[in-house]
Amino acid sequence: MTPEVHVVLLHYPVLNRRGDIVSTAVTNLDIHDIARSARTFCVRSYHIVTPLDAQLELVSRIMAHWKVGHGAKQFPTRMEAMELVRVSRSLDEALECIRDGREGAPVLVATCARDIGQVTFGELRQRMAAAPEVPHVILFGTGFGIADEVLQRADIILEPIGTASDWNHLSVRAAVAITLDRLLH
Amino acid sequence: MTPEVHVVLLHYPVLNRRGDIVSTAVTNLDIHDIARSARTFCVRSYHIVTPLDAQLELVSRIMAHWKVGHGAKQFPTRMEAMELVRVSRSLDEALECIRDGREGAPVLVATCARDIGQVTFGELRQRMAAAPEVPHVILFGTGFGIADEVLQRADIILEPIGTASDWNHLSVRAAVAITLDRLLH
Numbered sequence: 560m561t562p563e564v565h566v567v568l569l570h571y572p573v574l575n576r577r578g579d580i581v582s583t584a585v586t587n588l589d590i591h592d593i594a595r596s597a598r599t600f601c602v603r604s605y606h607i608v609t610p611l612d613a614q615l616e617l618v619s620r621i622m623a624h625w626k627v628g629h630g631a632k633q634f635p636t637r638m639e640a641m642e643l644v645r646v647s648r649s650l651d652e653a654l655e656c657i658r659d660g661r662e663g664a665p666v667l668v669a670t671c672a673r674d675i676g677q678v679t680f681g682e683l684r685q686r687m688a689a690a691p692e693v694p695h696v697i698l699f700g701t702g703f704g705i706a707d708e709v710l711q712r713a714d715i716i717l718e719p720i721g722t723a724s725d726w727n728h729l730s731v732r733a734a735v736a737i738t739l740d741r742l743l744h
Numbered sequence: 745m746t747p748e749v750h751v752v753l754l755h756y757p758v759l760n761r762r763g764d765i766v767s768t769a770v771t772n773l774d775i776h777d778i779a780r781s782a783r784t785f786c787v788r789s790y791h792i793v794t795p796l797d798a799q800l801e802l803v804s805r806i807m808a809h810w811k812v813g814h815g816a817k818q819f820p821t822r823m824e825a826m827e828l829v830r831v832s833r834s835l836d837e838a839l840e841c842i843r844d845g846r847e848g849a850p851v852l853v854a855t856c857a858r859d860i861g862q863v864t865f866g867e868l869r870q871r872m873a874a875a876p877e878v879p880h881v882i883l884f885g886t887g888f889g890i891a892d893e894v895l896q897r898a899d900i901i902l903e904p905i906g907t908a909s910d911w912n913h914l915s916v917r918a919a920v921a922i923t924l925d926r927l928l929h
Contacts, residue, residue, distance in 0.1 A: 598913070599907050599911055723746050726825075733917060
């Protein structure tokens with residue numbers, strides 16, 4: 560049984576370069592690339608969180624194109640990936656949708672490029688494999704990362720992806736792909 | 745010692761949905777995301793191959809912005825990633841640049857989402873770790889993948905990324921990130 564994993568991409572509250580809390584813009588490729596990675600690794604749903612009306616509308620329009628419009632007919636495999644995408648105004652709204660009436664809260668896993676995580680990929684992979692029925696929600700931040708107020712709510716902060724270089728500026732699309740591969744492959 | 749790895753992203757010759765050989769358009773995020781993944785995993789250079797003059801000019805203009813222009817001043821970490829980017833008219837031109845006057849040809853590793861590869865990630869990882877001084881060039885295709893004429897030239901065809909789902913439509917940006925992580929982390 561594949562572990563029950565959901566992915567959340569936060570556009571608010573996240574940090575900018577100076578450490579201020581901001582709301583970032585949704586980019587088209589964040590929707591597509593992460594939906595495709597999610598579909599590849601049997602992730603159950605992919606939630607885009609943005610509080611901005613114009614951004615919510617943009618995401619809904621793109622999703623409609625790929626789920627029922629022209630894109631769906633032309634690219635059925637893309638439609639399959641886009642079917643995982645949800646859009647929410649807040650993290651709480653996304654978590655409510657993931658809970659879907661079930662009792663208890665899912666395990667909230669935050670990712671962070673800074674070296675503040677206490678749980679390794681290997682440990683989390685084992686935990687999830689040992690209890691595949693326990694829903695895990697993996698949070699990714701846009702901009703310069705997830706704001707402290709969300710990190711503090713997390714049950715688990717995952718170690719940084721970390722490599723031989725000490726350069727930790729992967730795109731969020733690459734970070735999601737690598738994280739899902741390490742946890743679910 | 746980190747193995748000597750170079751990444752090549754082919755925009756020609758690649759396949760379209762119907763299996764015809766085409767030249768695809770370069771996208772801005774292919775440049776940035778893959779440069780950032782390359783920098784993270786200590787890849788030595790990242791070559792974008794396109795035979796089209798207008799595309800070559802576009803890539804050169806984007807690179808100039810990030811390497812010496814406004815972008816370089818504002819985002820020095822992005823500049824560090826963009827310094828790995830080269831642009832070539834053909835795979836042969838890219839390989840010549842990678843050889844850089846040295847004797848012998850680098851090992852050509854093709855990637856393919858179809859199940860035609862004979863070498864596993866683990867095997868290639870071991871080979872590279874055992875001989876880190878041997879240059880390996882990892883080829884990725886845009887569109888619907890690398891054309892047969894290039895696959896036939898490869899010394900190694902790598903196994904598909906493959907997961908519990910049988911859905912193999914990752915973005916090339918995600919495929920590069922996962923491949924580098926599996927080979928070099």
